[in-house]
Amino acid sequence: xxxxxxxxxxxxxxxxxxxxxxxxxxxxxxxxxxxxxxxxxxxxxxxxxxxxxxxxxxxxxxxxxxxxxxxxxxxxxxxxxxxxxxxxxxxxxxxxxxxxxxxxxxxxxxxxxxxxxxxxxxxxxxxxxxxxxxxxxxxxxxxxxxxxxxxxxxxxxxxxxxxxxxxxxxxxxxxxxxxxxxxxxxxxxxxxxxxxxxxxxxxxxxxxxxxxxxxxxxxxxxxxxxxxxxxxxxxxxxxxxxxxxxxxxxxxxxxxxxxxxxxxxxxxxxxxxxxxxxxxxxxxxxxxxxxxxxxxxxxxxxxxxxxxxxxxxxxxxxxxxxxxxxxxxxxxxxxxxxxxx
Numbered sequence: 589x590x591x592x593x594x595x596x597x598x599x600x601x602x603x604x605x606x607x608x609x610x611x612x613x614x615x616x617x618x619x620x621x622x623x624x625x626x627x628x629x630x631x632x633x634x635x636x637x638x639x640x641x642x643x644x645x646x647x648x649x650x651x652x653x654x655x656x657x658x659x660x661x662x663x664x665x666x667x668x669x670x671x672x673x674x675x676x677x678x679x680x681x682x683x684x685x686x687x688x689x690x691x692x693x694x695x696x697x698x699x700x701x702x703x704x705x706x707x708x709x710x711x712x713x714x715x716x717x718x719x720x721x722x723x724x725x726x727x728x729x730x731x732x733x734x735x736x737x738x739x740x741x742x743x744x745x746x747x748x749x750x751x752x753x754x755x756x757x758x759x760x761x762x763x764x765x766x767x768x769x770x771x772x773x774x775x776x777x778x779x780x781x782x783x784x785x786x787x788x789x790x791x792x793x794x795x796x797x798x799x800x801x802x803x804x805x806x807x808x809x810x811x812x813x814x815x816x817x818x819x820x821x822x823x824x825x826x827x828x829x830x831x832x833x834x835x836x837x838x839x840x841x842x843x844x845x846x847x848x849x850x851x852x853x854x855x856x857x858x859x860x861x862x863x864x865x866x867x868x869x870x871x872x873x874x875x876x877x878x879x880x881x882x883x884x885x886x887x888x889x890x891x892x893x894x895x896x897x898x899x900x901x902x903x904x905x906x907x908x909x910x911x912x913x914x915x916x917x918x919x920x921x922x923x924x925x926x927x928x929x
Contacts, residue, residue: 592642600680737796756780765926805896
């Protein structure tokens with residue numbers, strides 16, 4: 589994680605150094621800026637330009653100084669809570685640590701608590717769910733790696749929880765830990781949370797959360813570019829009815845491990861990669877759509893389905909072929925956890 593920190597006074601520089609040390613000890617990349625005559629070696633860059641770059645490239649921004657400075661400088665770049673970085677303000681003496689943007693999804697609340705623990709300061713948390721010790725839908729989704737179907741629905745559910753209304757809960761997957769008192773397990777109701785990979789919306793107002801537990805098996809001709817793979821997947825996902833955002837891993841045979849287009853394709857999905865040997869794929873049990881040509885070329889008659897299953901999933905969408913590309917999808921086991929570390 590890249591973290592950008594700025595200070596405005598000699599005392600602030602001392603506090604900034606302690607915060608930077610905390611992040612660096614955690615293996616994070618830290619960029620610091622000292623503004624003022626007290627720091628003659630300070631970078632020669634305007635705070636506005638620094639903030640714009642940091643907002644675009646960093647996961648967290650820490651302003652060691654007045655909250656008003658932070659608010660004025662980040663305001664032009666604020667877009668969406670799903671993409672905005674965490675922004676935290678710490679006074680120059682390190683007495684208070686205050687998250688002011690992206691408290692949940694961006695992690696500002698947790699970062700503010702970590703800074704407070706390092707400095708021995710007070711974390712000032714203002715989000716209603718946190719101060720009332722209630723379930724936060726977006727934090728619940730983040731902890732479980734769930735895709736939020738609608739931020740508007742998430743806001744509605746959060747408001748219902750804070751106001752004490754009944755909020756229903758349904759999951760197509762097993763759960764671990766006690767369901768919190770704020771939720772009522774039910775298959776119907778006015779408003780609720782549904783964890784489903786099938787796109788179910790059982791409540792009049794449903795916050796749909798989907799797990800990233802799909803594995804995409806891919807076979808392709810050598811030199812297939814990223815855009816052709818992406819276009820093929822778009823058509824495949826629409827036809828088969830699955831959300832491409834749920835793909836957590838792209839897998840194939842090891843002969844494809846150096847394919848630039850395939851690697852770029854996986855990176856574009858934000859998915860990891862794994863490659864199997866022909867022997868590993870041949871050992872996978874199952875009834876697959878085999879091709880003699882593929883067997884002569886790779887040593888196994890099916891790459892996409894076998895690799896999807898080899899990655900630990902159950903095949904849910906069989907081979908789709910065309911234009912020198914084959915794809916198949918498996919789903920790996922998933923458990924919804926209500927446990928908090």
